[in-house]
Amino acid sequence: MNEARTSRRGTAPGRPDPRPREPEPGGAAAGRRPHRWKAVCVALLVIGVLGTVAWVLLGSRLLVVRSVEVTGTELAPRDRIVATAGIRLGLPMVRLGTGSVEARLERLREVESATVERQWPATVRIVVRERVPVVAVERAGRYHQLDRYGVTVTDGPSRPPALPTLSAASPGPTDASTLAALKVIGELPGGLRTRLHGVEASSPDTVTLRLRDGLTVVWGAAGRSAEKVRLIDALRASPAGRDARTIDVSSPEFVTTR
Incomplete structure (x- = not known):
């Protein structure tokens, strides 16, 4: 009887055995080992590449400043300009602080702005706007x-x-009067x-122009x-203003000549 019950609970011929099989010793672990070694190799390769790049940029003599151009x-x-920039020949290009160099150059009275550019592999270019x-x-x-x-450029x-x-x-x-006079000059047509021979500015609202032909223009x-x-232009072309030595346009609604 026991043998019969056992045969009935057993697996029918031709059907797969649903009971889980015992894993073979070392099977899954052996499958994971190649993946681990591959990850280690990739990591070492990346570290090597990064180290080589860092050495080329920071430690080698391949990418260092060899010349400085100024325009x-x-x-x-x-x-x-070169002395004020203070760029040391032989300095690794990547270590060049362009912002600090520009700040030093812009302290020169002749320089309005400066741009410092790296031109790989070994040249630094300074572009000056005076x-x-x-x-x-x-x-x-x-x-x-x-x-x-109003900044003094030279003397x-x-x-x-x-x-x-x-x-x-x-x-x-x-000085507000100086800045007003300079603004007037900047707005004049060529x-x-x-x-223009001279400019007088006793106050920001009282700017006077003196032309080379002797005409005085009270600009305001x-x-x-x-x-x-x-x-x-209209007054100088008219008979009334042709001989005028002074034209007052400080209030355009009430222009006067004398």
């Missing part, structure tokens, strides 16, 4: 040339013939600006430049 300089000597003199101010026998911001013993002179109480970048405050220029 855009006329007022500032190239040697002074300040442009707009007016000349006479101080103690020397003529100081100011840019559009010399003689008056620059191409620049108008500026007369103000305290010419400089923090034809009128080239005829900065602003409404296009309207004022049209009035000046």
Whole structure:
């Protein structure tokens, strides 16, 4: 009887045995070992590549500064630009702090802005934008040339013939009268600006232009430049204004001549 019951509970011929089989010793573990070794090899390869790149960039002599190029300089000597930049030859290119170099260069009075570029593999290029003199101010026998911001760009013993002179109480970048006069000059059309001989600014609202042909233009405050220029041109073309020595356009609604 026991044998019969056992045969009935057994597996029918031709059917798979549903009972789980015992795993073969070392089967799954042996399958995982190649994957582990592959991951270790890949990690070592990545570390090796990163180490090689770091050595090339930081430790080798392959990518270091070998030359410094300077463009855009006329007022500032190239040697002074290079000395102020302070870029050491042989420095790894990746270690070059371009921002700090630009900041040092922009402290030079002739430099309005500077851009430092890496040109791989071994050249640093400095692009300088110099300040442009707009007016000349006479101080103690020397003529100081100011840019559009009132910053002194350079100075010399003689008056620059191409620049108008500026007369103000305290010419400089923090003087409101100076800045008003410079703004007026910047808004003038090219034809009128080239005829400008001098500018007086007793206050920010009282700017006066003196032209090379002897005409004086009481400009007033900065602003409404296009309207004022049209009035000046119209008056100079008319019989009434042709012989005028002074034109007052400080209030464009009430223009006067004398």
